[in-house]
Amino acid sequence: MPRLSDSMEEGTIVRWLKRDGDEVARGEELVEIETDKATMAYESDTAGTLQITAQEGATLSVGAKIAVIGDDDPAPSNSTTAAVEVPQPPTAPTPAIETAPQAPASAPLGGERVKASPVARRIAGERGVDLGSLSGSGPGGRIIKADVEDAGTAASASPPAARTSGGEASGRGAVTTTEPTRTQTLIARRMAESRATVPSFTLQINVDMTTATTLRAELKASAGEGQAVPTINDMIVKASALALREQPQANGAWRDGHFEHYSRVNIGVAVAAAGTLVVPTIFDADTKTLAEISAESGALAESVRSSAITPPQTSGGTFTVSNLGMFGVRSFDAVINAPQAAILAVGAVEQRPAVHNGEIEPRMLMELTLACDHRILYGADGAKLLARIKALLEAPLSLAS
Amino acid sequence: MADRPLPPPETAINWFKSMTLIRRFEERAGEQYTRAKVGGFLHLAIGEEATIVGAVAALRPTDYMIATYRSHGQALARGSEPGRVMAELFGRVDGLCRGRGGSMHMFDLERRFMGGFGIVGGNLPLAAGFGLSSDYLGNDDATLCQFGDGASNQGTFGETLNLAALWSLPVVFMVTNNQFGMGTSLERHSAQTDLQVKGEGFGVPGLECDGMDVIDTWAVTEEALRIAREERQPVLVEALNYRFRGHSIADPEDYRSAEEVLEWSKRDPLLTFGDRLIAEGVINEQQREAIDLEAIATVDEAVAFADASPEPEPSSLYDDVYVLSDEVRGWYSADHRGAGLQKGEELC
């Protein structure tokens, strides 16, 4: 099982793109693997005859054997986790078993055994928690009781619990149960962990976007055919990046009892896709022009929608912007994308009466809500950051540098 | 030593009956062993009947008798029911020890037969313990401890004789010298072959008796018991005899010649004592045969009794591992019969 993201501990074989016994060339796509972040096509790094040892649907630890290419060379040199056979059903059953002839006798079928303590297994069984969706905090990454209990909190925070109803009569009518994807499970866990462990506070501020919207309208009017025009969100990304550059304590993380500060300002932009949420990263947003940011974010959003996003594109963020303004939401409180220090929640730009130059007049207003991890970003620092973002957005020419 | 006078006729006949019973019992036990009715080891006392019966005859009912792994005869001589002895050999619930001990571990508390013991020399300290109890409790019970010539080389022999003499315990130690420690002859296993002197250095005087002669054995043992009981002086008695069968059923007897066995068989204690009883008019030939037939019938009954006795219930497996009480309500035991644990009390 190749490691395809920084946080990947295990992956699920979605689909073999080659058949058992096929001759494969170096660089050919072999298999689609669902990681904790995305579904990836994995290319062969060697040539030879393919012997598939892990079937579609199997979930295996990084380093576990999924196939052998070429002569009998079963030991993956970069194996980090010993493969252990376990009679565990695949997380997502697929009808593809017939496509692969019987695997070599020596190769275990089925998924990698999840390393969990006995009491964790028992409680997970009682509560219907999928151990495969958890990462362990015990010695050697073992899932222990507390991990399952934490996940129990997450399960109650996320939408429908994954339990079959068994057709029982219920005040809620028939219950349809679906298994979350790996990504959904990961989102559930990370959000719950963030809410449960991060001492957060929120700051709100009103931003007068009249100038910015006027500027954008002008840019749009002067833009040529097919030329991208920065969105309000692109401006917010740029403003945030510049503000973060000036306020380095906000461009960091509280991690394992230490402050981490990052030299690069990488803004994650939450993008909704069918049934999931992906946060692609705009790297070095502080040094990029609005046009560059605009082009990049457009391409990333498209990748998300077509499921072509790759783990490197969703890693490395130091700050996140989440925008629900397009739905008319005036303001909201976002969950910090831990271990980042803060997340900026962006509401809709609305025309509202406001006092401007001593007169009440219609203005384009927008509410920003900054959620901060108080362990690294304190009230005044958060307020300064937010005020700086406001100032930049209200003087949008400063973003066009 | 055949010159010792016969005891009163009734006594003499009882001894003869007892010796005959042991002989027929042992023969039948050997036969049942070959039919796989008896498991484990089977040590027969054929040829040693005079030593057993003569020694036991000298005991009071309240005296303690303790012997070795060759002890069916001692149990029978003490009066244990032959059926219960045979049932023990068969591993049945009506055995003297409910099938827990087998051939080597007969025991009958009621008759103060304090056991056969499987460890050579292991019974000597226990005998001293019985003697200590008698002494401590201030009664005049004595203890007779039989063991073989081989056991006289064990550390417990010297340790126990020393302690018994030191503490003036009323114990008679009888070394049954059948001249082989299993397959090793006396000359090859003991530097001092005159076993009765082996106790002197420990303060235990020695006596000797003809273990092939029931009367001599009785007379010497009785004197030894008197000394122990009245003078609080332990005594070592050497009873010289010969076992006609191998050490156990599994013994091919390669270590001695057929001629030697034949020579000794002329001194067969059952034969010579029977001949003497007839010669002195205590019994006639018909009576001898009747006694023999009676013994055979008794043994037949014993076999039938043992055959009819059920095997111990598996649920009784943990019985008597402990005395259960308020203090020891049970104990945890890992049990091979099931995956889990068993709490002892729940099986009792």
Next chain:
Amino acid sequence: MAEMRYREALNEALTEELERDPNVYLMGQDISVFGGAFKVTEGLMDRFGEKRIRDTPISENTIVGIGVGSAMTGLRPVIELMTINFSLLALDQIINHAAHVRYMFGGQVSVPLVVRMPQGAGHQLGPTHSHSFEALYLHVPGLLVAVPSTAADAKGLLKTAIRDDNPVIFIEHETLYGQRGEVPDDPDFTVPFGLAAIRRAGSDVTIIGISRMAQTAECAAEQLAAEHGIEAEVIDPRTLRPLDLDTILESVAKTNRCVIVEEGWPHGGVGANLAALIGEQGFDDLDAPVGRVTGVDAPMPYAKNLEQISFPHEQQVIEATLALFGDRKRALRG
């Protein structure tokens, strides 16, 4: 309550039981005139006389055998073997007879015998005089095994041992003889067999300490709480047979983790046994493998520095406990 030394508590138990039951007698090397190698029986000869306080020759196997024989025939012997090391000479009588006589004779007799003996390392006595053999005797069905770690338990358990109708291996600890502790005055005070003592309540990990190691475990638990925020529940089983497995399992069900501390060797040790029992009976309660801290797998060396690293101290208990926590210990500390 009176404060007294462990050896004085034992002496008091012997005195009271000798007075209570005339069939109780003591037997051992140098217990009478000399007062015992560790002075446990001091003064008893003057009070009860040589008939009941009996000096013996150096004949361990026979001394125990005499004890068994006299126990089979009405007496209640309490034997002192000078140290547990010498009990190896008496193994035949202890195992083949004391433990098995009742069973192999179908329950016709019982053996109300106590064999008292101290064990333990730490006095630079080298390989033959530093053994810890509770596991050896625990192995044998038919024996009861008591391992008192406090003065009160020394007295209460010894009185129970003397009154019990089974053979009891009563293992004292050389290092504990001089330790003081509160002991109830009540002459009827006894400590029942098969009832573990919870020395310290805790919620995060169960630490089981055998014999002196119960004290080591308690000290380690205090440090774990102070320095690592880990609240350990410390259990002293007090008797290994009968074993209060219920208390241990209840604790593990609560804490989900367990460490066993013993002075003896690791292979076939008490910890190995308890770990197996907990694995069999409490598997679904475990958050980590059962940890063990034992004496090292070597004979006991003479050199002081080597000896000191050959049996467990608080630090090893702390390390073994922390090893069960992984990342969680950070959370607990916070």
